[in-house]
Amino acid sequence: MNTAGFFCFLMVHGLGWTLNCSSPTPDSLFQELQKDLFSKKLIRPVKNLRHSTNISLSITVVGILGVNEKQQSLTTFIWQILEWDIEGLSWDEQECGIRRISVPRDMLWSPDVHVVQFMEDSASPQTPFVYLDNSGRVFDDRPLRLVTSCRLEIYYFPFDVQNCSLTFGSYLHFATDITVSAGSSAADVLSESTDVIYTQGEWELVGISIAPSVLDLDVGSYSEITYFLTLRRSPALYVVNLLIPSGFLITVDLFSFLLPPTSVDRSSFKMTLILGYTVFLLIMNDLLPSTGNATPLISVFFSISLALMVASLLETVFITHLQLSSTSYRAVPHWLSVLVLHYLAVIVCFPPLKKSNRKTVSLHQASAGMKNTIHISVPGLQNISGDTLTVQQCQDPVLDELRKMNKHLGTIRLQMEKQLQSSRSSQDWQTMGVIIDRLLFGLYILFISVSFITIICIWTFSSSLAT
Template sequence: MTDVKRAELIFICLMLLNGFVATLNCTSPTPESLFSSLEKNLFPKKLLRPVKSFSSPTNITIGITVVGILGVDEKSQSLTTVLWQVLEWDIEGLSWDEEECGTKRVSVPREKLWVPDIHISEFMDEDKSPNTPYVYLLNTGHVYDDKPVRMVSSCRLVIYNFPFDIQNCTLTFGSYLHFATDIRMIQGPTSEEILQESQDVLVTNGEWELIGISVAPSTLSLDVGSYSEIRYHIILRRRPVLYVVNLLIPSCFLITVDLFSFLLPPHSVDRSSFKMTLILGYTVFLLIMNDLLPVTGDTTPFINVFFSISLALMVASLLETVFITNIQYSSSRYSAMPHWLNVLVLRYLAVVVCLPRTKKSNRKTFFHDSSNREPPQNSGITNISAFHLQSVSGDTPPAKPNPTLSMPALDELRKLSRDLLAIRLQMDKHFQGSKTSEDWQMVGLVIDRFLFGLYIVFLGVSFITIICIWTLSNS
């Protein structure tokens, strides 16, 4: 056994001195002849890295093409893609004559050759890539390994600008075991070529759009040594049309309806019931559309802030309506308005909201109670009234009126006059209202108009701010 091991070591040393593989000789230009030479000179050495000296690194040229973007999971912070991965390297010392062996390249089983252990550092699921059992071997010793890769990789997703967000996911290719002194990663196509080819062959047209790819070599340094890597940055942009149509536009419609509900008069329409219906409808809308919103524990999407502000505005609008309705319907039970409130609201704030104070009627009703006084005996009004009453009754008026006969008629007239005056006072109080009640109702109208203006201003500022933030974030 010792002699056998010594012979193997001598053979390996000779191969290292003369090259990893000598030039192949084919007896005829047939596949059988070529594979017989490969079986004899190359395939038995598949366990060795194909270099003349162990101090020489193997250069692995890598190139990728993004074929499909299957999805982005915000909750697990992962990206699922399908790539075409191309690896190229040289087997030092291997060559054959194209005319002698009958071909320039040949496909050989992958397990017959040494294949570098290239992996993706962000890989976070089992390998579900299709099996490709063959690689191309050229007559110059160049190996061309092209295979599809379906991978689930980790990606730090920033969804603050959802649904107008842009994600930058990294794919790092490098050897899992070999140090940079053994395997050195070489960049293949440029980032512009990769992007152009990926956009030409991209077969998915889903939620995400590929807008950029950048590539740069990097080195991972550890205590035991350094690893050569190639890092790709895949830049994706979400297509926001679905979320704008299903989330933002309906929300804006409900906010607009709530805004115009201020035009409903609170004293004649139950505005609070209308606003409560809007709030319930908006809550149901958010519950139904909750599945479209991203779920993550890192940052809160700005669209959630938008929905919270919209709901808060609706609730504030409802509280304002309750307050104004209470003033309108309970003004008759309030005490006299303080002077400072009268001046602040009815004199200054009413001018700001363009709601001038209505002028009151100057008509006054006076009641003079003369029940305790006896009318003069020879009053002209008494004589006329008695005469008039007797004329109406059809009796012939006497030549000289009798005061004793006219007193009951005068008492009835005085009683009727008092009743009419009381009815008139009650009607005036009903239609004109007391001064205190009118002032409080005017305060309610002025405050309602003022809060309506504040609602419009705050709503406009909020929407402009949200649009600016989304625009600046995307730019």
């Protein structure tokens, strides 16, 4: 092969060109770049357009500016680092006097790498220069303020952990033209981001993972790389402003059961608590996130707490009515008496009712054909001979008087039995009221205990997910 053929072989196979600087000065190097590189900025810097350009991409998260639950968006501030090679370009460091030089960005071809999830125009500061070293490597480092879409799960608020993604890829070029690869490992990105991050607000960056991918469409395939950001909310603000005050109000309502049910102060006290809790929820409503597809668990907790307060007020009204108006009620139905006085009383540890030792005075008129006899049973006396008074051969006026007395005593006895039965029925209704009051008091204690244990478990579970 002759000399001319050898040089043609080098040019065809693109072994590259070396800039020849006339002197080791910036002017000399710039003139060579202007002649051999800057004039070709409109095309992709490859010797053969069938060759793909590999874009090395790395990011550093320097700020988590905010999370918008309504818009389902994440606002971050990152440093984006792009690196690619200009095929065949090189110069001698000794001959040109420098190894790396900064050149205007608009004088070089640059890839159209963008974030797939972007939602707003980037309000990023302009960086007009990039670095170019003597091996043809371009180093493009620029800050970006990104507003990207992120599917937020707020069920565990304020102990939630969010997983958002930033997908970088070329907007126009297919994978045959531009391939995107990770410039740093996920551990290095997380370590550097943790060191330089300057604002997090209520969010903490706890994890980063990287996954390359290919987007296949009808027109072609696109090379992409995705950074998965794991963010954890700092719950201290919401614990202090939401959970603790709510717990205090529920505890006060719990201890209001110690007030006597017959007291009017108990009802008014509970009404004041409900009013205060409603005002508290209205004031704290701005702190609660709101989305159309999910309801936070803490909102369910507040709703159940308010419902339980209202139920306790209604129960207090019912118990007060039982205590004050039970004398006008009929006897307690048998099924209700068995359910409440026997089963529920055991559940709430209510002491069993003692049987009454009351004895009654009974009058019996002798039947026809027998002697006129009046039997008087005196309580507490044993049966002895002579305890029955037999009146025989009495005069008619005396019999009439005795009969009248018998009728009057029978009437008195019936009235006393009615009063005793009414008193027993009233006592049963009042006892049922006390048992129901104890039952709701136990439900209050159970709800508060389960709620706080659940919150602690959710907090622990979300923390373990983040780590």
